[in-house]
Amino acid sequence: MDTDNKSNLKTALTNWKASGERLELKGHQIFVKDEGPSDLPVLLLIHGFPTSSWDWYGIWDTLKARFRLVTLDMLGFGYSDKPNISTYSIHGQADIVEALITAKSLDQFHVLAHDYGDTVAQELLARQQQGVGAGTWLSCCFLNGGLFPETHRAILTQKLLLSPIGPLLNKLSGYKQFSARFSSVFGDQTKPTEEELRIFWALINEKGGKHIFHNLITYMRDRKEHRERWVGALNNATIPLALINGSVDPVSGAHMVARYKELKCRLDYLGELATVGHYPQVEDPVGVTRHFFNFINSQK
Numbered sequence: 001m002d003t004d005n006k007s008n009l010k011t012a013l014t015n016w017k018a019s020g021e022r023l024e025l026k027g028h029q030i031f032v033k034d035e036g037p038s039d040l041p042v043l044l045l046i047h048g049f050p051t052s053s054w055d056w057y058g059i060w061d062t063l064k065a066r067f068r069l070v071t072l073d074m075l076g077f078g079y080s081d082k083p084n085i086s087t088y089s090i091h092g093q094a095d096i097v098e099a100l101i102t103a104k105s106l107d108q109f110h111v112l113a114h115d116y117g118d119t120v121a122q123e124l125l126a127r128q129q130q131g132v133g134a135g136t137w138l139s140c141c142f143l144n145g146g147l148f149p150e151t152h153r154a155i156l157t158q159k160l161l162l163s164p165i166g167p168l169l170n171k172l173s174g175y176k177q178f179s180a181r182f183s184s185v186f187g188d189q190t191k192p193t194e195e196e197l198r199i200f201w202a203l204i205n206e207k208g209g210k211h212i213f214h215n216l217i218t219y220m221r222d223r224k225e226h227r228e229r230w231v232g233a234l235n236n237a238t239i240p241l242a243l244i245n246g247s248v249d250p251v252s253g254a255h256m257v258a259r260y261k262e263l264k265c266r267l268d269y270l271g272e273l274a275t276v277g278h279y280p281q282v283e284d285p286v287g288v289t290r291h292f293f294n295f296i297n298s299q300k
Helices: 003-018 053-064 090-103 116-130 156-161 166-172 175-183 194-216 219-225 227-235 254-262 285-298
Strands: 021-025 028-035 042-046 068-072 108-113 136-142 241-246 269-273
Touching: 003 053, 003 194, 021 090, 028 053, 028 090, 042 053, 042 090, 042 116, 053 068, 053 194, 053 285, 068 090, 090 116, 090 219, 108 116, 116 136, 116 219, 116 227, 136 285, 175 194, 219 227, 241 254, 241 285, 254 269, 269 285
Parallel strands: 042 068, 042 108, 108 136, 136 241, 241 269
Antiparallel strands: 021 028, 028 068
């Protein structure tokens, strides 16, 4: 990446933060972005682990041409509060997302989720089906994520963070280890640049966030404990569901899509990106928005 692009990316991050707001949701200060004309349909975006809403930067402006966009940094991520607690849970994150929906008076909306955000979306979708969810969902699109714990191929570091040595590993890990691990889940031709990696790392370390990695990673246990509920949400969906998947993702690539089909979960649209890894919205923003708009258009 040349010097001008580096500078532009840094400026973009500064503007991203400045254009957001901090709302008190469920007793925590949560970073929120709400942009786009109020007369457009609403799209709620839910990010993944270990990053933040910044993951949507590459597709933000394209989506904003057709939607009012609402997103947040979940608790423990990005610019939101990062309390050193051991009680981070998917249900707790879902409560915060629903508090945002209520605070913004969102009535009907589409959902786009990725990774950890997929699991939060599954819990929220289950609540919708119970008739107790906030707002009314119009559709949901999942990017790469652990929709099924049996197909989630966690990298070694994730497994170790979940183990008794997690706090020690977390303390000893630095940028060098992060950049190698993070890059390993991207496609061979779509690796993050050094500048992108530095920005991801800075966001993780905002408010000393790296120190809670071993607490946030407990979502892997949540997925196993609540598998039937969350897979059931996909089976019993009454709204259109889509997958946009980076096929070469070693964590939740083509093998996850195969399992989705095997379980006969509802699937109204499938977009497969053959050379893309775990972060399709970062690696191939054009491909992701093309597939997402195709999905939305197919509902008309």
